Amino acid sequence: MNIFLINARFAHIMNLGVLFSGGKDSVFACYRAMEKEDVKCLITLISENEESYMFHTPNIGLAELVASAIGIDILKWRTPGVEEMELEDLRDAIIEARRLYGIEGIVTGAIESVYQSSRIQRICSELDLWCFNPLWQIDQLDYLKMLIAHGFRVIVTGVFAYPLDESFLGAEIDDGMIAKLEMLQKRYGISPSGEGGELETLVLDGPIFRRRLEVLRAARLFSGNRGRYVIESARLAEKPGHPNNRVAQRS
């Protein structure tokens, strides 16, 4: 093989699709993918089952607004969210993304979940696609600190485990919250980044955002050990350095 062909083989930039919820993990996975390859689309499964094993549900309707803020096309795919059958829906969504965008691989925000990552790996293997998990096995506290250091603004939109309480709902992840989560990890064994389903998040801004999200109206719903920060109205706002900002609003 001559040197030109060797270099071409290693220089090829892949077209990728990111499994996307608008939460911190899928957004940060997208960020890392954009640094290395070409992200052609975001793929969002909208589950009708709030207890879905695979797919994030709180404020999933805002994923489109986050995608718009980043400036990447989003493919939305509905699923009844029935365990295992939703994998067929995911497979169909990926096939459609390949047809529309020519993607060669899938990116996920999986960190620890062998359940989630194995199933997506199998789908990719069957479809002869690459599969990337750029947050895999990352230290969760280091990861939260990294999010802030890279300029992401992340709020908590759901808490689903004791002792996470109403005070977390709508709060931004900052150094103080990370310290609190670290303490709760030591005392109660919660996963600080919510990998065990303890909490869900929404990203409002970050280095890959052309525009940022502004929450205009939201309600805190808390009962027992579970709570949701339901965003009723949000819009995109301009960012310095990013012209071409039309205001879009979702109510």
Add this chain to the structure above:
Amino acid sequence: MRRGADDTVILVLDLCYRAGSLSRYEFVEPVAAALRRAGAEIDILHYRELDDPSGYDKVVLCGTALKDRRCLDDAEQLSWIQEWKRPMLGISTGAALICSVLGGGVLPGVHIGMDDVRIIAETRLLGEPRKIPAFHLHSVRLALPSELIEVAEKCEAFMCRDRPVYGLLFDPEVRNRWILDRFVKCEK
């Protein structure tokens, strides 16, 4: 390479499709982090950047994405593995690479997810024969050359007859970090 007089430095070799690739976060960084947590001093290099491994005390050959077999096509660049006498651990594609360089066969065989590994021979790395749950993410099965001994059924683990060279088809950095701990603590 950084080292003091008594330091043991482990070379963590990235076998992914490109230096600094998106796969590095998944197949190299978790292994490197586990080795560091076990007290090791490490250097991370991509296999295409490696000129001479002789300054290192131990080597870990990392895994790759299921579709990524480029390093197996470039095995000629890694022929030093044939002569390596110090501790070496191949993980997933890294194990397949050792097997291939030593003359064995690398055949298609996708294995994804948690599954038991049945250890059939006692070794310093894996301990006594028993079953352990392990995370699998590989697309090969191995036909071992005579120089390698099967340590776990279906060649999920092997070692060299006369050198501290090990291969694991499963991923020890997921749920089995004790194996990387033992590799760090084993003698130079």
